[in-house]
Structures are given as C-alpha cells and as structure tokens.
Amino acid sequence: MAKLQKSIEKRNALVKATINLVNNNGFHATPMSKIAKMANVSPATIYLYFDNKQDLVNKVYIEVKAAYTAYAFKNYSNDIPVAKGFEIIWKRIADFKLKEVEEAMFLAQCDNTPIIDEASRQEGLKHLQPLLDLWEKGKKEGIIKPLSPYLLYAYSINPLSFLMVMQQRGVFQLNQDHLEDAYQAAWNSIKK
Amino acid sequence: MAKLQKSIEKRNALVKATINLVNNNGFHATPMSKIAKMANVSPATIYLYFDNKQDLVNKVYIEVKAAYTAYAFKNYSNDIPVAKGFEIIWKRIADFKLKEVEEAMFLAQCDNTPIIDEASRQEGLKHLQPLLDLWEKGKKEGIIKPLSPYLLYAYSINPLSFLMVMQQRGVFQLNQDHLEDAYQAAWNSIKK
Amino acid sequence: MAKLQKSIEKRNALVKATINLVNNNGFHATPMSKIAKMANVSPATIYLYFDNKQDLVNKVYIEVKAAYTAYAFKNYSNDIPVAKGFEIIWKRIADFKLKEVEEAMFLAQCDNTPIIDEASRQEGLKHLQPLLDLWEKGKKEGIIKPLSPYLLYAYSINPLSFLMVMQQRGVFQLNQDHLEDAYQAAWNSIKK
Amino acid sequence: MAKLQKSIEKRNALVKATINLVNNNGFHATPMSKIAKMANVSPATIYLYFDNKQDLVNKVYIEVKAAYTAYAFKNYSNDIPVAKGFEIIWKRIADFKLKEVEEAMFLAQCDNTPIIDEASRQEGLKHLQPLLDLWEKGKKEGIIKPLSPYLLYAYSINPLSFLMVMQQRGVFQLNQDHLEDAYQAAWNSIKK
DNA sequence: TATGAATGAGCTTTCATTCAT
DNA sequence: CATGAATGAAAGCTCATTCAT
DSSP: OOOOOOOHHHHHHHHHHHHHHHHHHOGGGOOHHHHHHHTTSOHHHHHHHOSSHHHHHHHHHHHHHHHHHHHHTTTOOTTSOHHHHHHHHHHHHHHHHHHSHHHHHHHHHHHTSTTSOHHHHHHHHHTTHHHHHHHHHHHHTTOBOSOOHHHHHHHHTHHHHHHHHHHHHTSOOOOHHHHHHHHHHHHHHHBO | OGGGGSOHHHHHHHHHHHHHHHHHHOGGGOOHHHHHHHTTSOHHHHHHHOSSHHHHHHHHHHHHHHHHHHHHTTTOOTTSOHHHHHHHHHHHHHHHHHHSHHHHHHHHHHHTSTTSOHHHHHHHHHTTHHHHHHHHHHHHTTSBOSOOHHHHHHHHTHHHHHHHHHHHTTSOOOOHHHHHHHHHHHHHHHBO | OGGGGSOHHHHHHHHHHHHHHHHHHOGGGOOHHHHHHHTTSOHHHHHHHOSSHHHHHHHHHHHHHHHHHHHHTTTOOTTSOHHHHHHHHHHHHHHHHHHSHHHHHHHHHHHTSTTSOHHHHHHHHHTTHHHHHHHHHHHHTTSBOSOOHHHHHHHHTHHHHHHHHHHHHTSOOOOHHHHHHHHHHHHHHHBO | OOOOOOOHHHHHHHHHHHHHHHHHHOGGGOOHHHHHHHTTSOHHHHHHHOSSHHHHHHHHHHHHHHHHHHHHTTTOOTTSOHHHHHHHHHHHHHHHHHHSHHHHHHHHHHHTSTTSOHHHHHHHHHTTHHHHHHHHHHHHTTOBOSOOHHHHHHHHTHHHHHHHHHHHHTSOOOOHHHHHHHHHHHHHHHBO
16 A cells, blocks of 8 residues: 655755755754755654754765765776776766856855864765875876875865855856866875 | 944954854854854844844854955055066965955855855955956956956866865865965966 | 444544543644554544544544443442442443543543533433432432532542553552452441 | 842742742743742743752742741740640641732642652652641550541641632631641540 | 843744555 | 544754943
C-alpha cells in the first residue's frame, strides 16, 4: 500500500532557498520563516527534513561541497597525466564558479565564516582528495613544486573564488581571455 | 565637536570586542549585549558611539581596512622601483595577516559576506589605491603583466587570506620558508 | 457500532501510554506525538479513538477512576456490616494505591490539577457511591461520626494518596505494619 | 547617583500572576505571554527576573512554600508543650489553607505533579523542620504515636489539603464547627 | 556621558491536528 | 482502519534598541 514519502522536491526547494537567502542576506538575516516561504512550505515542514537551523546549514554546506567536487572531477581520471589532469580539473572548477554562481558563492561565505560546524567542514573537505593525489603524483614526477598542498591550493585554485566574488559584485567581468590568463597564472605558480 | 568628550578607550574597547566576537561566533551570534559585556560598558553606551548594529560593524570594517592598508604601505613610497615596491608591500601585507590575525580574520569574514554595506565596502576599497598605482606603473614599464588589477590581486595578494585562515584553523603552519615560497609564487604570477 | 471494528489493543496501548507519560512528565510535557510513539501507532490514529487531547485525557481519567472503584468494591457487598465493610474497602483501596501505582498516581495528578473537565470529574465521582452509602448506613447505626462525607474521606481515605506519592518518590516505604497502623488511624478518625 | 533597581513590585506581580494562572488553567495552559500580560509587563521582562519558565515556577514554589511554613509557625515556639504546640500549628495551617487559598491551591498542584524540579522540592521541604521536631519531642514524651512523620503528616495535616480543594471547587463548605471536628480527628489520629 | 531596566518585534522551534493515500 | 507527511498557530525565548535616571 502506497505510503506518502517525504518529498525530495521539498527538500531540494529548502536547500535552494537556503543557499539563495544566505547568499543575499547572510546567515544572520535569513530566518527559517523566509526559507520556508521561498520553498513554499510551512516553517514546521523544515523540521521534518532537518533537525534545526544549524543542521540545515551544515547539510546544505556538505551537499554543495560534494556537488562542487563532483563537478570538478567529472572529466578527470587518475590515469591522465599530471599537467593535463590539472588543466581539466582547474577548468571544471572555473566553470563551476562561473556557472553555478549560487552554490559557489555559498561556499565562499561558509568557508570564511564560523557558521559551519567543524565536523561538517571536515566532511566537506574529504571530497577534494583526487586533487591532492594528483599533486602528490606531480611532485614525485618533478612536475609540481614540492610545496604544501595548502600553498598550491592558495595560489592555483583559491584565486578563482576571489574573482567569482568580484564578478558577482559586478565590479569585474571574467571573459574567455581572462580565464586563459588566469589558468596560465595558476599553472605557473605551481609547476616546477 | 561632541565626539571628543567621549572616551576613546570605550570606543576602542567596543571595536575590539566586535572584532573578537564576530571572529569567534560570527555576526549572527554576536548580540550587542555580548559586545557591551566584553567591552565592559552598558549596552546603551554602544549607542552613544554608533547609530546601530549595522553602523557599528560598518565602521569597524572601514577602520580595520584602513589600518590594514596603512600597515601595508608603511615602508613604501611611490618613488621606489616597481619590483622592490611590490616586495615591500607584499611582505608588509603578509606580516599583517600573520601578526594582526584578529583584524585580518575579521576582514576575511566581511569580504565574503553580505554583512557590510555596499557604501562601506567602497569606502574600505579606496585605501588600496597606492598598490593599484604601482601596478599601473609596472604595466607601463613592461614589468607587470597587462592584466586587470582584480586578476593581479587574486593571484598575488588574495592567497595570503586563504593561508591565514588555514593557519588560524590550525591545519597549516606558515614559516619563513613558506613565506619566501609564497612571495616567489606571487611575484611570478604577476611579473611579465 | 463502528467502534467495535477498531482495535481494542491500540486503544489500550494509547490509554497506558497516556498514563505513563503524564505521570512521568506531566500533562504539559506530554505531546500527542510521544503518546503515539509509545503506543506504537501514528499520531493520526489517536484521533480515530479520541476527539482530541482533552477528550483523551478526560476518558483516560474516567476509565482509571472506574477501575479504581471497581477494584475498591470488588469484595464488598452492601449486606456486609459497616465496620467490616469499611475495612474491606479501605484495604482494597490501599492495595490499589500500592500495587496499581501508575493508575493511582495518574488519579492523584488529575485530582489536584485543572487538566480534567468538570463534567468528567463528576462522571468519575459517581462510582464512589457505595462508600457514601456505607457511611450513611454507619451514621444511622451510630457507628460512624455524623460528619460530612468530605471530612470522612479526607481523614480516612485521602491520606493513602499522600503516602502513595511519597512512596513513589522513594522517600518513604510502606510495609504491612505501616498499613495496619494507617488503617487503625483511618478507622479511629471516623468511628464514633 | 541613583541607578534604576529591578523593581520588586514587578517580580511580585509576576509571582502572583503565575500562581493565579497555574491555579486556574494548569501549568500546561499558562504561557509566559499570559503571565506577562497579567503582571502588566512585557514577556521579555520575565527573563530579567527568572531564567526560564521552569525556573519561574520553581522559585514561585519555593517562595510560596516558605510563606506557608512561616505562616504555620508564626505563633509557635519550641518551648510550648507538645499538645498545645501542635494545636497552634495545625490551626495556623488550616487558617492558611482557607484564607490564602491561592497559595495553598498552588502548592497542592505542585505537590502532586512533576512540574517542580526535585531540587526545588527538597528546598521547599526544609522549612517544615519545626513540625518534625515537635513530633519527635512528642514521641519521646509518649504523647505522640511512634510513627513515621510521613504517616503523621498524612493523617493530621494532609487532609486539610483535600478539604481545601473541595472547598475551592464549591462542593463543600468548611465552617468553624467542621474545623473543630477536623482538628479533633487530626489530633486523635496522632496522639497516643 | 553613562547606565541598567525595560520592551516590542521577531526569532527558532514545537505541537495538536488534518490531509492524502 | 491506519498512516506519515504536512501545517498554522502559538509557544518559549532573544535581541536591538530606548527610556528614566
């Protein structure tokens, strides 16, 4: 006999609304009631899907982070040579940050703010492993500078976040030429 | 001016408390009453120095941003050659981010979050002009890549913010060697 | 009657759960959802058996009160002489309060609280008639003091409630000696 | 310079409102907003005087219990002979239960309900010590039956609670004759 | 200038009840 | 008959701000 299922659409709507509202207003100015309204559900319904506001934002964070890395590694497999592999990943990341702006902005806010649980932050970090492995391989092959992955990330990946935020604020427009320049800068800063 | 009669110590204590609490708890979990308590004043006293919570955080932002740039340009004057000038500025910025952690963390949070007024953001931006001028000169002299200052900033300065946050979270320790590596990476990514 | 189709086991489970939860947490901290969970049914199912929360607690009260008096008068019939009859009833009541602790505690809470409808309270009172009749007969025969039944109840029966509550709270242990003392005290306070 | 003081009148009004509303509607149907309204303060003001709803009801309980025992022992001192001393205390208690009906009803509800913290219950119990001491003395002098104080209380004091509740419900009227009867019953049930 | 008390508005969360199956 | 999902209304509580001194 067919029982009612908790609707995945409602959950998705809640996640989307959370991202949108936190992006535009910040966590502190995003009441549960607004999230509910934007997702077209009752405030009480949120609590069928999430334990509380903290749990909601934690879970949204983890899921967006997972989507981000899934996107990044879509066309990559670990048998691709280091240089080419990095290019593939970098360009997918750039793509994500420029096309999935909502998700990317949300991550930028969470990553620079104490609104996410430490545990959830760790959880989100896990998915980045393939890139770390790539760098490790590159170091062994003498292609990548023998630096801490934090330095590599800071110089090759993180600048994209800054550029995305600037783009989003309308003060800077990233076109295809820029992107190629940015990629070259990224690669130069980590290649041996 | 009436302002002068007010105690500068109290104002400073309020600014400091705001930075500290927003850093540790986030804007959303930093009530005025806590700020007051940490600054050892009454909540009502805050309103003698600031119009409201938004005004408080705006002003703190602008002031911290000003302190940041003042620090950055301390040993710089625009008659210093481009390469040396950039090194001086970059290292002062690195110094600031690693020594004045509280202030730097506060800026990182504000810069990735909609808690600051657009107007205040603009105001904070003004003080960066000397660096932009340096880059402009460098481009004319063919020393700096002819890229948008946003790209130059993204690749040469912004990585420091990421590293600082990681350092603050305890997952990464920046030592003098790292710093030289980082500087080289920064310079390589913008020099022609 | 439609009622007959419904499962008596479910209804019983609901009644039992209500008693247990109200005893342990109080009416104010006993949500319908908890009752449902403890009875292993859906919240919606409660409404097949009871109109609403008030109706539920009312009916539980009446039924427990009925069970209490049925227990009290089990071995009594109105042809038994007054003194012996009172002893029989009193000892059954004592038995009930010490063995059927859950039910007895529930009554004690309801009887000192405005959670029960006036109508239901009246309804619950009806079943006590045989004791009132016994006392009436005893007064006529000059065996029982010519006092209001409320006074008789207050001094001969009600103390058991207090002792049960204390026993339940673990501060006092009622043994067989105590019980005989208590019975003597009860009888002394109403016999002429 | 005169600072504003937390007004004792407001606190008193809150206590009084709590007693009144819990008596009439029960704890579960007494929202903080109603208490605030009846005390003519804002809901937020309650939290200046009490930590939360539980703390409010705990403190009201303790204070009412203290008032009750203060009233009970007003005219008593421990050099008064046992029999007379008991009469004095008993009659003061009766007085309290019949004149300070609000307070007495509140205690009756709290004492038969899990709305009060165990700690607060213990705290409230302390004040009854003089009566326990009196009974102890009476037992040594062979005037009082050698029974547990719980039994003594159950038979001599607790019946008054029942009578008060009945009186309050309007089903029974306690007059001076009744009271003397009740006192005799009380004394008979504990005197040797 | 400075304060602690006070508050209205609004927050997160819960809950009795209903709905769709 | 039975259910789990869903919800509007309201609960307890917090907080930015104001008031009286």
